[in-house]
Amino acid sequence: MNREEERLIWACALDLFAVPVLQGFVLRSVEYIQRDMRDCDIPRLASPEGMSEVAGHLLEDIKQGRRALLHDFRSFNREHLRALKDIRIAIASEILRRVPDDELTPRLPEIKFRVDLGL
Numbered sequence: 001m002n003r004e005e006e007r008l009i010w011a012c013a014l015d016l017f018a019v020p021v022l023q024g025f026v027l028r029s030v031e032y033i034q035r036d037m038r039d040c041d042i043p044r045l046a047s048p049e050g051m052s053e054v055a056g057h058l059l060e061d062i063k064q065g066r067r068a069l070l071h072d073f074r075s076f077n078r079e080h081l082r083a084l085k086d087i088r089i090a091i092a093s094e095i096l097r098r099v100p101d102d103e104l105t106p107r108l109p110e111i112k113f114r115v116d117l118g119l
Contacts (some may be wrong), residue, residue, distance in 0.1 A: 005111050006092045012105050013095050014097075022095070027052035030093035033087055046083035053090075054080045072086045 013022055030048040058068040084091070093115045096108065104112065 001089050001092065001111065003113070005107070006089065006106065008100075008109070009096045010059075010095040011090045012099055012103070012108060014059065014063055016099060016103055019063055022059055023052050023056035025095055025098055026091060029091045030087070031062055032094065033090050037090065042083050042087060043060040047080045051084050054084060080115055 017025070020042050021101075027048050030042070032046065034042055049080075059067045096112050096115055099108070099112075101109070
């Protein structure tokens with residue numbers, strides 16, 4: 001998955017779900033990644049709750065049409081942000097799995113098919 005495809009997933013998800021719902025999806029996705037995906041190494045200082053909080057701040061900025069910045073939270077959440085960047089593709093894949101098939105935008109069915117196959 002490339003950056004453009006990742007952006008398509010998040011744009012679709014932001015249209016369908018409220019930011020707190022997406023924040024919950026991120027939390028469950030990170031917990032799943034930590035538990036079941038041994039090849040994704042998340043730093044021990046980055047908790048799933050902290051990463052979902054950081055994601056919530058970023059998504060709220062994007063939803064309001066602002067550039068995604070953490071402002072005062074940047075130094076506090078540095079490890080969480082770094083961990084999110086490391087596993088962002090895995091999180092986007094998990095978010096895509098939660099989008100109903102009838103709500104997928106034109107390119108997303110192909111991306112979802114590849115994600116489901118593990119490609």
